[in-house]
Amino acid sequence: MTKSAASLIAVLLASPAAGAVTFTVPSKAGIGGYAYAPLDPAPIGISFEFFAFPSYFTNVTGTNQCLANWKALTGVWPPIRIGGTTQDRAQYDAATSAYVVYSVASAADAPASLTFGSKFMTLASTYGGSVVLGLNRGKNNIDNTIAAAKVAVAEMSDNLLAIELGNEPEYWKSDGQPIASGTWTPATDAASQNNWDISVGSAIGKTSIIQAGNSNSAPPTWGAQELIATENATVKQYIATYAHHNYPGGTIQSLMTHATTVTNIHVFDADIAAALAVGKPYVFGETNSVSGGGAAGVSPTFGAALWTMDYSLRATYSNMSRTYFHHGTVGNCQYCFWGRYSMGAPYYGATAAIALMAGAKYLTALDSGITNYAAYAAFDSAGAPLRVLLYNSDYFNGSGTRSSQSFTLTGLTASSNVKAKRLTAASALSRVDQGGNPSFGGQYFNNGTCTIGGTETYEAAAVSGGQVTFTVKATEALLVYLQ
Incomplete structure (x- = not known):
């Protein structure tokens, strides 16, 4: 008997055991005392550092x-955002025929300054999904930014979702950005944002076009709630979304612990509520495990993959x-989901989260958020339960005996078997670039190409x-399939 066959029989014979964690699956979205979040068709996307964007799409x-x-x-292309620190080092150059122009001492470095041409926006226009484009506010050259925004609107007529005006402005004073040469506080930044939103929005003739906020410091300071309080109706008409950045950091164990993730997401509750109160979506416009490209001992691991899964689902919920x-x-990117040669383990976690939410209309969390054990349920357009994702965030580093937890789902209407796909790896420390491939339903993603290998196993x-x-x-x- 093969190992996989033995495992399958063990699952088939499983019965409720002492100490099982029990979750009741609502028979319909909106009942059972749970909170339900409406789902975007593609809730998980990718942010590309501004200067590196062309390389990702032409060389990777x-x-x-x-x-x-x-x-x-999901049936739709995932959303992307182009921005980051180098968007405020980038000036538009109408004369260049290159995507970007810069020089660095080492290929692992990010440029201190760069220029980009209209070809940059033409490349972005070829993407099949929505694009948020970050432009420079730090240099305080609004005419240059408006010139770039006009090209973006013209070239990206089919997929431009929003324009950011500046990235993480709280750091501009220490970075020596010209716009922050005088007093620079959340209040002065808010006044700057509001003026630029009106000036850029009116210049390009677009309302609901600005992704506002884009700070990294934990709210309430530099947060959306604080920013919204400074905005009048004229400014608000130009806002499409409010965004914040977030890099929780920590060890692998702390990062992947479910209760820790829940606590981290709660930091943004007031900001989210403030955005929704004025009828605007709230997004994590840039996020990942550890800031600065990630930490080698944390970001490429399977533990970080499970954090990616749990974190994106909790944010959506x-x-x-x-x-x-x-x-x-x-x-030079420890937290990247893929690169030229190796896949990153976090891609597996994001894929599992997307598989839960794909085609669904509502999401809820069935757990309390205070233990290591999580359960999320997705519901279809008719409100019927579609899938449930179960997560055991107990830490296993590969040493000793690997513990397990029984999860019992009640309230099911199915009269026969249900099927499931397992997301697993040898341990939390497993890394693809060190031979530790995770698997999702028995499948993996090939290094370099991201094509799917292995046989799908339920x-x-x-x-x-x-x-x-x-x-x-x-x-x-x-991931348990109920339909």
Whole structure:
């Protein structure tokens, strides 16, 4: 008997055990005392560092395939955002025929200054999904930014979702950006944003076109709630979305712990509520595990993959419309989901989260958010339960015995078996570039190309009396299909 066959039989014979974590799946969205979040068709996207964007789409083979894999799940291309620190180092040059022009001492460096031409926006226009484009406010050259924005509107008529005016302005004073040469506080930045929003929006003849905020400091300071309080009706007509950045950091164990993730997302509750109160979506416009391109001992690991999954789902459940995971310098990016040669383990976690939400209309969390055990349920357009994702965030580093946890789902209407796909790896420390491939439903993503390898494998379990039990090992997740 093969190992996989033995595992399948073990699952089929599983019965509710002492200590099982039990979650009741509502028979319909909107009932059961749970909070329900409406779902964007593609809630998880990618942020590309401004100067590196052309390279990702012209020199990195995996980019289009990795994005296409997600489109195959949801039916729509995932959203992308182009921006980051180098957007405020970039000046538009109408005369250049290049995407970007810069020089660096090492290929691993980000440029201190750069120029870009209309070809940059032409490349962005070829993408099949929505694009948020970040432009320079730090240099305080509004005429140059308006010139670039006009080209963006003309070239990207089919996919331009919003324009950012500046990236993480709280750091501009220490970075020596000209716009922050005098007094620079959240209040002076808000006044600057408001003036630029009106000037750029009116110059390009577009309302609902600005992605505002874009700070990284934890709210309330530099947050959307604080910014919105300074805006009048004239400014608000130009706002499409409010965005914030977030890099939780920490060890692998702390990062992937479910209760820690829930606590981190709660920091943004007031900001989200303030944006929704004025009828605007709220997004994580740039985020990932550890700032500065990631930490080598944390960001490429399977533990970070599970954090990516849990974090994006908790953000979505908290009414964030989209989460853009940042990709920095090609070849010097520990948290990147893919590169020229190796896949990153976090891509697996994001894919599992997308697989839960694909084609769904509502999402809820079934757990309290205070333990290591999570359960998310997605519902279809008719409100019927579609899938449930179970997550055991107990930490396993590969040493000793790997513990497991039984999860019992009750309230099910299925009268026969349900099936599931397991997201697993050897341990939380597993890294693709060190030979530690995760698998999702028995499949993996090939290095360099992001094509799918392996045979798709479902586990099955019998529903009895409206309930079913699955066993999930420490540092694993399981996606259960109810339809």
